[in-house]
Amino acid sequence: MSQNHFTRRFFLxxxxxxMALPWLESFNVWGDEPATNQSASDAPVRLAVLFSGNGFHSKEWWAKGVGRDMELGKVLSPLSEFRDRLLFVRGLYHEEARKGNIHSSQTGNILSGAPIASGGEIRSGTSFDQLLAQTYGRTTKVPSLVLGCEHSNPSVHKNYSMLYSSHISWSSPTTPTPLELYPALAFDRLFKDEVAPGDKSVLDAVLEDAQDLRRRISTSDQRKLDEYLDSVREVETRIENAGKRGEVQGWRPTLEQPNMERPADGIPQDIAEHMRLMSDILVLGFQTDTTRITTLKLNNDHSALRFPNLSSVEQPKNGIDYMIHHLLSHSDGEDWLKVNQFFMEQVAYIARRMDSIQEGSRTLLDNTMLMHCSSMMAGAKHDNDQLPVILLGGGGGRLQGGRVLDYKDKPERQLCRLYLSMMDKMNVHPPTFGDAESMLDEV
Structure with missing residues (x-):
């Protein structure tokens, strides 16, 4: 069975x-990779970009040392178990993002480094995830998956469109990539040929095909297939149940319960559950090779999210829902630190899930570049002279973690140089990108 080769990708x-299959030793399920020059039996490199707005606690975003001995500031403490897989990058920035000194002008080009149009006009630049999707993403069912946990804001703030604050992924300079907020629709996009409600679950629809496949694969692959099908079923069940709870987070409307029937596939009211569902869908998309490029915007810049799921240190009788995220970012209090750590816990959860999925001699995390960034260092100052950036994972053996790279006092410290390095590891080689003309050699 191990000698079987499929020139086209195998689906149930x-x-x-x-449904695309996970990595199986019995088949070379990745298919031919003419765009990336990879062997058909090698698991592909994936890219996941996570973003959270408004920066971090100004005194607790730091790292020093190497490997398992690396010391982390309190914001990054949820990532302690991954210190030897963590690349902490300090001092990179976008020159164009410094010109407006407001949330929108600092976020709309976070993944492109392009100039931002003011006056309510919408013009930025194609983001590097979408540049990858145009080439590297052609071999998958979904070229890229763009997810979010907070609604877009169409207003204008200090002469800049707030759409810049709401979108980090751009398919063209004038087109923000559509953002999927609904877990059910994101799930459908991965596994259904048409995004529409159906009477049968995804697994019921492919059960006969799965049973036939199970007879033709090794015992270890049977266990892996069963584990994969169970994980899909678990997420599907959680999506069906999401949003059915009576508790509404944060601000309380005049009605305690909706006065109309809630749609079955809505957005979860609990922000923690919403983020967790999107994180699981991100992992499933990679695990099944349905997509290799995903961006997950955990919240907007200038965010209005609240966090009643987190206990307050500063107001012990309440959750952290007494102030929206944006206003909270203008302090360096204990509650702000707890919110920062909550976001890092989502990164850690994704990394943990990926690291539990074996793909040949490597794990899914080993085959992924998982990046997290924000548009400013500290919300109180709107400081974007150096941007908070971390990477986790191995990039298919091409990315070395357990290091701190400091570019703060170096002349060529464009963040787009990092993107050129990351695209190079996925065998996409533009000569320049944004304001960068060369890669970061150390990455």
Whole structure:
């Protein structure tokens, strides 16, 4: 069985449904990779970009040392178990983002480094995730998956469109990539041929095909297939249940309960559950090779999210829902630190899930570049002279973690140089990108 080779990617299929398989030793399921010059039996490199707005606690975003001995500031403490896989990058910035000195002008080009148009006009630059999707993403069912946990804001703030604060992924200079907020629709996009409600679950639709496949694979692959199908079923069940709770987070409307029937596939009211569902969908998309490029915007810059799920240090009788995220970012209090750590816990959760999925001799985390960034260092100052950036994972053996790279006092410290390095590891080689003309050699 190990000698079998499929020149096209292998799917389980049902009526209106297709599911890409995880890595199996019995088949070279990745298919031919003409765009990336990879061997068909090698798991591909994935890119996940996570973003949280408004920066971090100004005194607790730091790292020093190497490997397992690396010391981390309190913001990064949830990532302690991954210190030897962590690349902490200090001092990179976007020159164009410094010109407006407001949230929108600092976020709309976070993944492109392009100039931002003011006056309510929408013009930025194609982001590097979408540049990858145009080439590297052609071999997958979904070229890129763009997820979010907070609604877009269409207003204008200090002469800049707030759409810049709401979107980090741009398909063209004038087109923010559509952002999927609904877990059910994101799930459908991965596994259904048409995004529409159905009477049968994804797994029911492909069960017969899965049973036939199970007879043709090794015992270890049978266990892996069963584990994968169980994980899909678990997420599907959680999506069905999401939003059915009576508790509404943060601000309380005049009605205690909706006065109309809630749609079955809505947005979860609990922000922790919303983020967790999106994180699981991100992992499933990579695990099944349905997509290799995902951006997950945990919140907007200038965010209005509240966090009643987190206990307050500063107001012990309350959760952290007495102030929206944006206003909270203008302090360096204990509650702000707890919110920062909550975001890092989402990164740690994704890394942990990925590291539990074996793909040949490596794990999914080993085959992924998981990046987290924000548009400013500290919300109180709107400081974007150096941007907070970390990477986790191995990039298919091409990315070395357990290091701190400091570019703060170096002349060529464009963040786009990091993007050129990351694209190079995915075998996409633009000569320049944004304001960068060369890669970061150390990455």
């Amino acid at each position: 299929r049902g009526v209106g449904v297709s």
